Amino acid sequence: MIEIRNVSKWYGQTQVLANASTHVAKGEVVVVCGPSGSGKSTLIKCVNGLEPFTEGTITVDGVSVGDPKTDLPRLRARVGMVFQHFELFPHMSVEQNLALAQVKVLGRSKEEALARGAVLLDRVGLRDHATKFPGQLSGGQQQRVAIARALAMDPICLLFDEPTSALDPEMIGEVLDVMVELAQEGMTMMCVTHEMGFARKVARRVVFMDHGEIVEDAPTGAFFDAPASERAKTFLSRILRH
Amino acid sequence: MGEFDFSVWGPSLPFIRDGLLFTLRLTLVAMTGGIVIGTLLALARLSPIAPLSRVAGAYVDLMRSIPLVLVILWFFLIIPFLTGSPVGAETSAIITFTAFEAAFYCEIMRSGIQSVPRGQLNAAQALGLGRAQTMVHVILPQAMRNMLPVLLTQTIVLFQDTSLVYAIGAKDMLKAADVVGKNYNRPVEMIVLSALIYFAICFGLSLAVKQLQKRVAIIR
Numbered sequence: 001m002i003e004i005r006n007v008s009k010w011y012g013q014t015q016v017l018a019n020a021s022t023h024v025a026k027g028e029v030v031v032v033c034g035p036s037g038s039g040k041s042t043l044i045k046c047v048n049g050l051e052p053f054t055e056g057t058i059t060v061d062g063v064s065v066g067d068p069k070t071d072l073p074r075l076r077a078r079v080g081m082v083f084q085h086f087e088l089f090p091h092m093s094v095e096q097n098l099a100l101a102q103v104k105v106l107g108r109s110k111e112e113a114l115a116r117g118a119v120l121l122d123r124v125g126l127r128d129h130a131t132k133f134p135g136q137l138s139g140g141q142q143q144r145v146a147i148a149r150a151l152a153m154d155p156i157c158l159l160f161d162e163p164t165s166a167l168d169p170e171m172i173g174e175v176l177d178v179m180v181e182l183a184q185e186g187m188t189m190m191c192v193t194h195e196m197g198f199a200r201k202v203a204r205r206v207v208f209m210d211h212g213e214i215v216e217d218a219p220t221g222a223f224f225d226a227p228a229s230e231r232a233k234t235f236l237s238r239i240l241r242h
Numbered sequence: 243m244g245e246f247d248f249s250v251w252g253p254s255l256p257f258i259r260d261g262l263l264f265t266l267r268l269t270l271v272a273m274t275g276g277i278v279i280g281t282l283l284a285l286a287r288l289s290p291i292a293p294l295s296r297v298a299g300a301y302v303d304l305m306r307s308i309p310l311v312l313v314i315l316w317f318f319l320i321i322p323f324l325t326g327s328p329v330g331a332e333t334s335a336i337i338t339f340t341a342f343e344a345a346f347y348c349e350i351m352r353s354g355i356q357s358v359p360r361g362q363l364n365a366a367q368a369l370g371l372g373r374a375q376t377m378v379h380v381i382l383p384q385a386m387r388n389m390l391p392v393l394l395t396q397t398i399v400l401f402q403d404t405s406l407v408y409a410i411g412a413k414d415m416l417k418a419a420d421v422v423g424k425n426y427n428r429p430v431e432m433i434v435l436s437a438l439i440y441f442a443i444c445f446g447l448s449l450a451v452k453q454l455q456k457r458v459a460i461i462r
Contacts, residue, residue, distance in 0.1 A: 087361045
């Protein structure tokens with residue numbers, strides 16, 4: 001589904017991605033982790049072309065992301081993305097947030113879009129909040145709306161960019177629950193996260209990045225039980241200590 | 243020293259009304275046109291296409307560096323010179339104000355657009371919205387709301403500035419007051435009347451702004 005081959009990226013003189021290669025097969029969940037500044041957010045933003053990259057190729061469902069001829073908006077419409085800071089549109093109600101791209105991009109009717117939105121809101125446990133505005137919801141609720149908004153486009157895969165990093169600890173669970181459910185239903189997911197419990201539970205593989213490099217790309221069990229590199233060991237000991 | 247005689251206000255009202263109607267029309271047209279053109283200018287200024295950005299920037303800098311009254315005069319005099327036929331003070335004033343205010347609204351909209359966090363742009367793009375759709379549905383509505391107080395303050399300033407059309411003899415409210423004042427030999431009373439009307443309208447607008455802001459403000 002997602003193929004990343006030898007991707008490099010420079011900001012001027014600084015290299016932020018160094019020859020990164022990995023893949024996510026259909027129905028697979030892959031967790032990307034690593035210290036801050038390791039390039040994991042940049043990498044995931046390259047997958048739907050929010051960030052351009054300098055070298056290498058990325059294909060999603062066979063469509064080349066870096067190809068200038070690619071209709072990026074059309075590709076992005078099929079790839080859901082959830083952000084660290086939710087990025088709901090604050091001037092629109094929850095149901096409008098869910099309907100906007102369905103109507104404007106997929107060409108659904110307003111009624112159809114609202115109906116689809118209602119089903120998804122129900123699914124993330126927020127049926128009663130349809131007419132509220134994002135600012136009236138807690139962080140955890142906002143992030144669940146953001147997931148519903150991505151799902152409303154019937155995406156072929158979902159990208160998560162640190163979906164729980166901006167949340168208060170007591171709200172992380174409600175978001176992870178939704179993500180676990182999606183994973184168990186067979187949604188293809190690439191998740192940048194430090195939630196190692198989530199990784200253990202649903203990830204097929206864990207990709208560990210440091211300094212723009214993919215240092216390890218291993219099946220989840222192997223990664224946690226016997227990380228091959230010193231850097232991964234250090235990282236794991238730091239984040240698993242507490 | 244003479245005494246005030248406010249009885250002149252009564253017979254002056256039809257003239258004041260006609261003048262006020264023009265003043266309001268001028269304000270409304272210049273505001274609407276100014277915001278529309280100003281927003282387009284702001285988009286041009288923020289455009290990655292360098293020539294476009296530079297032309298828009300030059301236009302804004304030029305307009306902001308010349309006193310409005312000079313622009314009014316200059317435009318009024320140069321149009322007949324270029325086209326061979328005068329356009330009339332009123333039309334000239336409407337065009338001048340729209341063009342002039344556009345430069346100020348441009349700068350307001352530019353900071354409004356820049357006040358919208360980059361993540362909003364990413365989120366809109368990630369949903370598959372195109373450039374124009376992102377602007378129209380996500381960025382501009384937030385920019386407008388963020389800038390509403392400044393946009394309306396600028397409009398109040400615009401309303402007051404319309405009195406400068408006296409320079410080309412357009413018949414706005416101040417001109418009407420002036421004419422009546424001269425005819426009845428009561429200039430001071432008429433200036434007091436127009437000041438009161440300006441005050442009432444501007445103060446009323448300020449209050450309306452506060453109400454509107456409460457209604458459309460983004461809940462955070």
